[in-house]
Amino acid sequence: MRLKDLAEHLGLSQTTVSRALNGYPEVKEATRLRVSEAALELGYRPNASALRLATGRAGAVGMVLRGADELGPHMSEFLSGLGGRMATQDIDIVVTTVASQQEELAAYRRLAASQRVDAMILHSPTLKDERAELLMDLKVPFVLHGRTNSTRPVAWLDIDNTGSLERATSHLLDLGHRRIALLNGVKGRTFAEHRELGYMAALSARGVPFDPALMGNTAFTDEVAFRTAQSMLELRPRPTAFLAGSMMTALGVFRAIRQAGMTLGTDVSMIAHDDVFPYLNADNMYPTMSTTRSSIRQAGSRIAELLLQLLGGKPVSEIHELWPVELVLRESSGPAPLF
Amino acid sequence: MRLKDLAEHLGLSQTTVSRALNGYPEVKEATRLRVSEAALELGYRPNASALRLATGRAGAVGMVLRGADELGPHMSEFLSGLGGRMATQDIDIVVTTVASQQEELAAYRRLAASQRVDAMILHSPTLKDERAELLMDLKVPFVLHGRTNSTRPVAWLDIDNTGSLERATSHLLDLGHRRIALLNGVKGRTFAEHRELGYMAALSARGVPFDPALMGNTAFTDEVAFRTAQSMLELRPRPTAFLAGSMMTALGVFRAIRQAGMTLGTDVSMIAHDDVFPYLNADNMYPTMSTTRSSIRQAGSRIAELLLQLLGGKPVSEIHELWPVELVLRESSGPAPLF
């Protein structure tokens, strides 16, 4: 069922039918009604490729996912938020996965050159992010989930990682902890740097010295976290509290604590960052987990909105959102043990 | 940079340039070389929409993700496998997310009518799956990840859930367990039914009666699993072993066991199904987790291959793959306790 068929069926020109369906004013109301009824009845939907070619808009936004490290469980949550909003505008989400760093830039180039997408979403940026710079060079609009240091303006949405860690660290200090381990993301990533900043700020505000042995910069997997936490717990004096970068990290730390024969919440405290997964509930852990919490799904949904604004012509320099992070105290964070 | 520009730049016709780039035989080798060099140098890439309109192929495959229940961590793993293979063919993956059941069918209709994708991938089918039937009615090619009972032939790839659970259950029976709880997926889903079949078969082979109180049919979240396991552990006689449907489920059961003051691997045994997540390693748990294992990422990659074959004209009736599931025994499964 093409536009032409529909037009012939109605005894109208393609022009009029097209206009009727797209809500142009210069078509008689009775005609419009007749057209939309026929379209509905015959199940007409414009051919996506033709529509895109004619309008010059791709009707899609793109995301490039780094296979190994980045993908993780966060992505599906984010996608879910993003997709919900985009679907209402009939905009597709095109995901591309790549294995290596080089492939990644090539993927952005490819998407841009073939005009497959109208805009893109960038994740987990580094302080100096070449993907962002590339997209700006290519003049592809994008919204950054996170922040980066660029000389040019960038549209972004980020959570307040610095504030989050400052509060969490301060709280642990309040509870008497002095040896607080930070299981952070890999160096270079903006969010990791921001978290470190918050952690450092809280420590120095109390005059607590920073011990590099208590900081880990690794991927957020339970395995790595387990190993890191395990070796940190062998330090003397050992850390009495952990700041875990993600829920997966928290699970690993959790196991390390138990294997060392200690109890979470009394012998050792922990506050983990929770991106809010429906299948992994901090409130329902045992003991319940204190968290810094921010829904990554909501971020996805909001970024979709920002993307639409961006495509609607809103200036990049006006698209910045910094979201506060909740600190939710539960059982896993308690007073420092008295030795 | 359009084809026209490139052709003018080279002093050739669009026809010749197009042919040269697409490897048609009727173009002089020297010309082809000159063209491809210029294309590379100028970074020419055919406009995706135009190409699609001209060829009639969408150059994309679609997936519809149910927001709430389905998305989960499995999806990103699967996507990663799928994407790796598709990228090599310059085929996009279009993901659409939906909230409700109704929206879902509408989404398939929409994608089909607008010819946005050449084929689709279906997940977690039910025994009688209306999405699959719809796609067949709409004549949209698709590969099913899982199986369904349809009168018409369907292309599918599935793991041997029945065999997997039969082995796992048998193994637990060998270890002396008689009260074996099954935390299965929701009723109606083919994989859940298949798993139940395997479980039942193993029980009845030993003449062990089936106790409905020991079977749960829920979503694979740690929270639900925790609650279900908790209440099962209050039964008398209590279950001495658990079959967990996923790693998330396993985490929930794990907590329930600990909270009940018991030890996994001695007081209670568990075998969990592992879809192999890079961030959650059964081998590295404490105690290490016995699993039935099958990589969902590999499944994604293979389904991409099948999809390409399907689009290449291979008959649907010849596209069936049943993958065996490994049983990996580790510390979480031990002999039944002697009361």
Added chain:
DNA sequence: AAACGCATTCAAAGCGATTTCAATTTTTGA
């Protein structure tokens, strides 16, 4: 009654690729 304005409708020109069919050049064979 002619002219004007307004509301509708339509024919045709894109959008940027592929592909059919025709034209041109080069090679081959007698």
Added chain:
DNA sequence: TCAAAAATTGAAATCGCTTTGAATGCGTTT
């Protein structure tokens, strides 16, 4: 050497839509 065959190139049609610019019909105004 010249016609026929083969190799190479190009003009124009096509894909299905949007959109520009022109045309039509009809009630008002002068």
